[in-house]
Amino acid sequence: MIGAPDHYCYPGTRVLKNKANIQSESELDEAMNDYASIAWAILRASPPTRDLDFEYLADAHHYMFGRLFTWAGHLRNVNLSPAGIDGDYCPHGEVEERLEVLFGRLAEEDYLQGADDWDFCQRVAHYWGRLTDIHPFRDGNTRSQGLWVSALATQAGHELNWALIDPVVLRTARMSARQGYEAGLSDYLRERLLPPGANMAAPDFKGPASLSADKPGDV
Template sequence: MPDRYSYPNSLVLINKLGITDYDRWKAVETAAIHQRMVELTEHPIPGRFDLAHLQAIHRHLTQDLYVWGGDIRDTDTHPGGTGIAHCRPQFIAPEAERVFDALAARDYLRGLDADAFSDGLAWVWGETTAIHPFRDVNTRSQHIMFNQLARDAGWIIDWSQIPGDVFAHARTLAIVEDHSGIDALIRPNLHRLGDTSTLTV
């Protein structure tokens, strides 16, 4: 819905290019962010897999489009059409600290077998989905960071076998139920790094 991030009476987010037509904006945004995702797949941003790391990734992905890249949102958001609320803005930082501290305590899921890694990744992905730190481009930022986390732990996910809409639904369910739906999609498509050279961004 329209808010301070969007043009008046419009769903188009205020952008550096001054684009106000919805279809053109979506096309330009998709292309620009995809190119930045390719860059980060090839040259990951170093970090501790925490909120600051996710902010740096988001800032890189959105640098061509939004002045608020990397900034924590200050408005309420909901997964499209669900009526489910994401984390309120004032709780984003402490919730992120809780989640990413737990991830660090598990040594960023290193040294685990496939079942344990998939379950751990699904949990942190579901929690981060609920936090939803940014006004937009959360999914793509999480995708980059958690693929990087997987590779650092010695795993690769074959995204060609996971439909985007199905994964999005599983992430939404993780907000109100649990992360089992994410786990069910990741686990059969999880490979030891070196077993496959395919990574679809």
């Protein structure tokens, strides 16, 4: 849900202003899925050697959605709340400070390198819950955060089997982690780690149960 007025949208609609001038919410979401799928394939083909800090997440978001939105990769400046969930996301005026704290602590943990399966999933659940609440971008958070978590796992010596991740269950687990109940997300991710050497399947951004299935409302 969004506060009014929302300058990101065309007047009187929930459709985000976009460079392609798409006026249909469903068509815009389909376009976002298309760009996210292409970006995921390209970025995953060359795993990052840089720190997986907020700059990486912002760059990934811009790479995914920069062809559609002028604000891709930039922090939101409106307040938002998740669809169907009580409680607002982090106020937009606190987003930058909270990101600095989160990624500062993650850097202190060396981006979870060397963590075993159990510890890795526990810490990812903690950071993903906090990042879900911060909700840095106006839209496209779930898709860009999924890529970030995937890269984080790869760098730490783990791989997630995205083919076995149900986006509805994942969203429920993330929303619970956002409120401090992190065990469900940790267990869910740990049960979907691939054995060493296995090939990772990319999430299906275009299918009926894609990572963008948070609609209606903001992701």
